[in-house]
Structures are given as C-alpha cells and as structure tokens.
Amino acid sequence: MGRVGYLLLGIAILLIGIFSWKYLFPSEEKRVIKQFELLSQYVEKVAEEDILSAANRMKNISQLFADPCEFKIEGDSSYSFIGSYTREEIKGYALRGRSYFSELSLRFHDYKIEFPEKHRAEVRLTGRLTGRSTAGERVDEVRELFCLLKKDKNVWLLDRLEVVEILKR
Secondary structure: OOHHHHHHHHHHHHHHHHHHHHHHOOOHHHHHHHHHHHHHHHHOEOOOOOHHHHHHHHHHHHOOEEEEEEEEEOOOOOOOEEEEEOHHHHHHHHHHHHHOEEEEEEEEEEEEEEEEEOOEEEEEEEEEEEEEEOOOOEEEEEEEEEEEEEEEOOEEEEEEEEEEEEOOO
C-alpha cells in the first residue's frame, strides 16, 4: 500500500472515530431532545394495544418526569391541568387520558433549547397531538409549549410543562 492508501486509511479511521464519538457521546441538546422523543414514543397508542404494553408505557412515561413535576395546562374546566404532581399521579392521569383514545400520536418539533445553568434546560417547542377518540372523533391539536428540565443522575427530567399558546392550523 502506497502513501495515498495510508492517507485514505487514516482519513477513514478519523471519520469513523468522529462519528462514533458523536453517537456514543451525544451533546446535552441531543439528550434533551431524546427525552421528548421518548415521551412521543410512550404516549403513542395504536388500535388493539394490549394491557401489558399500555402498563409498561405508563411506567416509562412517569420516569421522564421529575418527582414532583409542575404542570400549567389551562383550558376549559373539562381539561385544565394545573399544579404539582408526583410520578404516580402522572402515571394515573396518562393512563386515564390515553383510555379516551383508540389511536394517539404526539410529535414535537421546532425545538429552541437554552441552558441557563449547568443542570437546567429551558425548552420552547411545538407539540402536535393527533388521533381518534373511542367515539370515533378525529383529534388534531397543536400547542406551543415551554418546559423546564433538570438533570438528575445524568438524565434530563421534565420539571415543568406549560402550554404557552394554542396554535391555529
């Protein structure tokens, strides 16, 4: 192998190293986004979901939140959710909320992430909830959210979730 071969081999090893580093050691911003991706994954409900899968998803959802976590979701009297809730309470509310749907999807986008302190993150993002109620009604809601996360034992946990604005489609 000549000089060019060794040079290409060196470049290939360097590129593999860089990609491995980025994959194995993601930035704090990517770790924060990962928590919202997990929340999306756990909230999702498909038709004919079995009870064990639902129970596992509820346990996983609650683990994404600080204990307790503050919520400020104002609406009409039928769905205002304001206060500080434990993980067990969050799990219960999530289970009840999902029971009204036969299909459910939650997606997040337009992340704006800031780190005002070492173990704190402020996130503004858009959330879109879509699905079908058990009565057959189509649901499609878009909200702008403000979230505070805190880092606990190297894991980002949702510490506060607030609906800032109802967005029109």
